[in-house]
Amino acid sequence: MNKKINIELDYPLGEKRKEWLKTPTGKTLDDITLENVLDENIKAQDIRISSETLNLQGEVAETAGQPTIKRNFQRASELVKISDERILEIYNALRPNRSSKEELLAIADELENKYGAVVNANFVREAADIYEKRGKLRKD
Known part of the structure; x- marks a missing residue:
């Protein structure tokens, strides 16, 4: 996922670009509610961060002039598969x-x-x- 991040328009992602954020099981931020947790519609695997979200955070870091932090997010995005x-x-x-x-x-x-x-x-x-x-x- 290579989205061009505009800090003013897109950050914080959870507020301004919620539609970009999904868990590895495809849940959205709007799906993760206390009610859904209590009704057991949300499991532990549903609230893990996805590789795509970590890469987006890396794009935010790079846009903010932090290439080293972007590399850390890249490493983390690979590790979620393990x-x-x-x-x-x-x-x-x-x-x-x-x-x-x-x-x-x-x-x-x-x-x-x-x-x-x-x-x-x-x-x-x-x-x-x-x-x-x-x-x-x-x-x-």
Whole structure:
């Protein structure tokens, strides 16, 4: 979703462009009400943020002159496709001295090939190289 964001007209998105925002299950902000929650019409998966919404927030950040924040939103938009359990496993694998370079590169390949998470895959590859230079890879 590449929408041209105009800060004055479009931000905050939740107030000015609600129609652009949907959850991964297709719910809109108007669907998420206390009544719908109490009636069990809204489940936990209905209130997760979508990849598209995160990318829109990235566009807002870029328009506001914050390209680094946009990149953070890009990484987050890729991660919503991955289970919480796997994200925690990857997080633990990225801790210093927890993984070999080969294990980190395998994670990067998984991120890119299984989930299409290219930005995150490159981040893990970069971490593997830095850990190697700094002696932070697991020593078997």
